[in-house]
Amino acid sequence: MYRRDKKEDFYTKLSKKEGYPARSVYKLQEIDEKYKIIKKGDKVLDLGSAPGSWLIYVSKKIGDKGKVIGVDLKDIENINRKNISFIKKNIFELNSSDFKGKFQVVLSDLAPKTCGLKFIDSGKSLELSEKALEIVRLCLILKGNFVCKIFEGESSQDFFEKIKKYFDFVKRFRTKASNKESKEFYIIARGFKY
Numbered sequence: 001m002y003r004r005d006k007k008e009d010f011y012t013k014l015s016k017k018e019g020y021p022a023r024s025v026y027k028l029q030e031i032d033e034k035y036k037i038i039k040k041g042d043k044v045l046d047l048g049s050a051p052g053s054w055l056i057y058v059s060k061k062i063g064d065k066g067k068v069i070g071v072d073l074k075d076i077e078n079i080n081r082k083n084i085s086f087i088k089k090n091i092f093e094l095n096s097s098d099f100k101g102k103f104q105v106v107l108s109d110l111a112p113k114t115c116g117l118k119f120i121d122s123g124k125s126l127e128l129s130e131k132a133l134e135i136v137r138l139c140l141i142l143k144g145n146f147v148c149k150i151f152e153g154e155s156s157q158d159f160f161e162k163i164k165k166y167f168d169f170v171k172r173f174r175t176k177a178s179n180k181e182s183k184e185f186y187i188i189a190r191g192f193k194y
């Protein structure tokens with residue numbers, strides 16, 4: 001318990017110091033540094049983007065010529081950066097008119113409200129991940145990249161196997177900033193092949 005608190009505290013303090021609204025930014029940073037997901041000028045879709053720390057990280061990485069669009073049920077913090085836009089919406093109600101054109105990268109840090117029962121929480125996480133994959137199949141460019149959080153559960157391995165059909169490179173990854181007790185892991189998928 002002590003060790004977990006210390007680790008959480010470290011990332012929370014660091015995020016405050018560096019001006020990010022959530023500690024989860026260090027998960028994306030670690031993934032991006034290791035797997036080279038996002039590059040300058042990219043157009044990025046960020047599903048489950050509130051309070052907005054991934055949006056800020058991506059905004060800095062893509063620069064002025066890039067664009068990042070966040071989608072969430074909840075509002076994001078007041079972030080004043082030109083290359084960020086935000087759609088307040090349930091991802092299950094997204095439609096093609098919500099954004100024009102295709103994306104080089106789709107990120108999903110979507111997480112359901114948890115109840116503590118593993119099979120229920122992982123089932124809801126799977127539903128969100130399945131929807132994220134559906135969106136990816138509609139709007140990711142050929143050779144594009146996808147990062148998807150999912151909770152470990154009965155069918156998460158099946159979902160992982162399914163993703164392999166659509167990408168050249170697929171890997172499971174657990175970030176250092178993930179809580180020790182958390183069942184989350186990330187699926188890193190590079191090279192979309194339709």
Ligand SMILES: C[S@@+](CC[C@H](N)C(=O)[O-])C[C@H]1O[C@@H](n2cnc3c(N)ncnc32)[C@H](O)[C@@H]1O
Nearest residue numbers: 048050051052053054072073090091109110111
């Ligand atoms: C872990 S948080 C994302 C944190 C974010 N990556 C950041 O760095 O600030 C997960 C988000 O998923 C959102 N979410 C869950 N279900 C959703 C849905 N059906 N549609 C849109 N957003 C959803 C939640 O509202 C929550 O803000």
